[in-house]
Amino acid sequence: MDKQTLKRGGRVLAPSLFTVGNMACGFYALLSAYREEFVSAATAIILGMVFDALDGRVARLIHGESTFGVEFDSLSDFLTFGVAPACMMYAFILKDYGAWGYPIAFLYALCGGLRLARFNAAAHDGGGKTHFIGLPIPGGAGFLASFVLLYQIIEEGRPARTWKLLMDQIPLLYGLAPAMTLGVALLMISTIPYPAFKQAHARPRSLKALLALVLVGLLLFIYPQNFIFVVFWSYVLLGPVGVLARLARRWRRGPGAEVQA
Numbered sequence: 001m002d003k004q005t006l007k008r009g010g011r012v013l014a015p016s017l018f019t020v021g022n023m024a025c026g027f028y029a030l031l032s033a034y035r036e037e038f039v040s041a042a043t044a045i046i047l048g049m050v051f052d053a054l055d056g057r058v059a060r061l062i063h064g065e066s067t068f069g070v071e072f073d074s075l076s077d078f079l080t081f082g083v084a085p086a087c088m089m090y091a092f093i094l095k096d097y098g099a100w101g102y103p104i105a106f107l108y109a110l111c112g113g114l115r116l117a118r119f120n121a122a123a124h125d126g127g128g129k130t131h132f133i134g135l136p137i138p139g140g141a142g143f144l145a146s147f148v149l150l151y152q153i154i155e156e157g158r159p160a161r162t163w164k165l166l167m168d169q170i171p172l173l174y175g176l177a178p179a180m181t182l183g184v185a186l187l188m189i190s191t192i193p194y195p196a197f198k199q200a201h202a203r204p205r206s207l208k209a210l211l212a213l214v215l216v217g218l219l220l221f222i223y224p225q226n227f228i229f230v231v232f233w234s235y236v237l238l239g240p241v242g243v244l245a246r247l248a249r250r251w252r253r254g255p256g257a258e259v260q261a
Helices: 003-034 039-059 067-092 096-122 135-155 170-175 176-186 207-222 224-253
Strands: 132-133 193-195
Touching: 003 039, 003 067, 039 067, 039 132, 039 135, 067 096, 067 135, 067 176, 096 132, 096 135, 096 176, 135 170, 135 176, 135 224, 176 193, 193 224, 207 224
Parallel strands: none
Antiparallel strands: 132 193
16 A cells, blocks of 8 residues: 555544544433433533534545545434434423424434435535535534533522523523424524535634634633523524525515525
8 A cells, every 4th residue: 555545544534533523422412311411411412513523624624525524424413413412302301292202303303314415415516615505403403402501500400600681581492492493403404594604714813803702712611501502592593584684675675686595
């Protein structure tokens, strides 16, 4: 085996190690959900997002992109962001809804698989990098996991720095958990565009950007559960709000204007 082949193999292997980390987080989340350790399950899902972000960045950095990597990444994503959140939500609350709990949880996993399949097909067809079609599956999983983390603070009475206004709404959201799970599932298979944020510069280019980065770091450090939930909640709503904004602009311009879906 020549050096060029070995070098190419190393480039493919390096990002795959992060993908293995993603898959390990998903498997651990499944085991934790089975044991009803929901904080561990939700934390593992969010940690899986870190590995998922790193494997793509490493692959692009060392030019290690490959068809194998794409398929392996999708399998890991389906486990960590599709199956694991569905099982977590079922064990956490959906089981209390009797016969309706299973189909709701399964629908989330199914829509996650369909979302990944559509993403891969678009990637093979040379899809764009500025936005996603439908809610990305890590975004949906992150929203559900961050919600579980917030509710467990209330359920277990654990000491934590929180935003009272937000925490007062969590019991209401708990009652809407089936609707939230269904909503996230349908958003994943929708045609609503979501920003990809792949074109953003890795380094802040202005004082305002640097200050914003520092503020984000402080909020994440002081109010980790609250801030993570607000970030995912905002991203989930970004798509529908964007559609409503475009509909409003079309209504103001008149019936002849077109709306991008």
